Amino acid sequence: MAKIVIDQDKITNPEAILELCPFGALEWDNQYLSINAACKMCKLCVKKGPAGVFSFIEDEVVTVDKSQWQGIVVYVDHMEGNIHPVTLELIGKAKELAAKVSYPVYCLFMGHNITGKAQELLQYGIDEVFVYDDEALNDFRIEPYAAVFEEFINKVKPSIVLVGGTTVGRSLAPRMAARFRTGLTADCTVLDVDENTDLAQIRPAFGGNIMAHIVTPNTRPQFATVRYKVFSLAEKTNSPTGKVTICTIPQENLMSQIRVLQVKPKEKVKSIEDAEVIVVAGGGIKSQKDMEMLQVLADKLGGMVATTRPLIEAGFADARLQIGLSGRTVKPKLIITCGVSGAVQFVAGMDSAENIIAINTDENAPIFNVAHYGIIGDLYKIVPDLIERLA
Secondary structure, X not given: OOEEEEOHHHOOOHHHHHOOOOOOOEEEOOOOEEEOOOOOOOOHHHHHOOOOOEEEEOOOOOOOOHHHOOOEEEEOOEEOOEEOHHHHHHHHHHHHHHHHHOOOEEEEEEEOOOHHHHHHHHOOOOOEEEEXXXXXXXXXXXXXXXXXXXXXXXXXXXXXXXXEOOHHHHHHHHHHHHHOOOOEEOOOXXXXXXXXXXXXXXXXXXXXXEEEEEOOOOOOOEEEEEOOOOOOOOOOOOOOOOEEEEEOOOHHHHOOOOOOOOOOOOOOOOOHHHOOEEEEEOOOOOOHHHHHHHHHHHXXXXXXXXXXXXXXXXXXXXXXXXXXXXXXXXXXXXEEEEOOOOOHHHHOOOOOOOOEEEEEOOOOOXXXXXXXXXXXXXXXXXXXXXXXXXX
């Protein structure tokens, strides 16, 4: 990564230097000039600062030998051996990508008393499941889990690492990317692979206004996290040919400063991620009473009500009901959006639904670009009419 270096010995007028940065990224503590996190790397200090005080250093580009990194690995996210569905979705995508570059597909499974569960993964066409089964891995603690992950990567050298965007995955993936000084793209909505084995990672960026296309051409492995319900579940194979490999790691590497005193399971609540029918309240909803109208429609259809971010901020609903990149990703059989404009950030969380019906007064609303059926009109007339017809 490029950086700006400061020569402290050449500073003669720190007060004037502080005025150079329009972002307030320069700080002086009476002895030392430093650059804080507000720096935008605009290099204005280098261009207009006193001669020799600031130097812009470009990192030397080091190209990796990509032939030394082979295969795609999926991290197995689980709770006491019960595999999270996002893992099966990632396996399906990994197999699709692997077929393009003739890569094997691996799974990394770590925990305690999980060896028997590893056989289940072979049913999805995995080439090899690497199992680290140790009592020290019974509860998730970041140090031993990161140590196992690092040991596995050093041994197997996978080109691509796919991790579910769960609480555990969001903790592990950044640490691994930092340890291997490589790239990580979070919350990918599209994944593809080029002939040169570079992973094409696509996700909304800049507040959801554009789609960013990200590649990691000079380092390996390539890390990406993906949320639940973004991809389809992997299909089972009738004749699995993969194998399970039991791995070990020195006990000293599994030491942790964290002690788990108690594990309390979260209260199970119905999630919009599992709903087959969803009615979405958008910016066209004006009050809490209007939410009740949509709830009636959802009840008639045997579904749930979800919302966009502005309604969460207005206090109309619980944050767990928000759809979008800053909320949940859903893939229902039917989704009806009511007064939703269709910002990229929202669409990325629901465009894989089997049937999308959009209701909006604005015929140019972006939501109509992804809807299978569009209704242009007043939702306060259309929704009551739908409720009456469903009575």
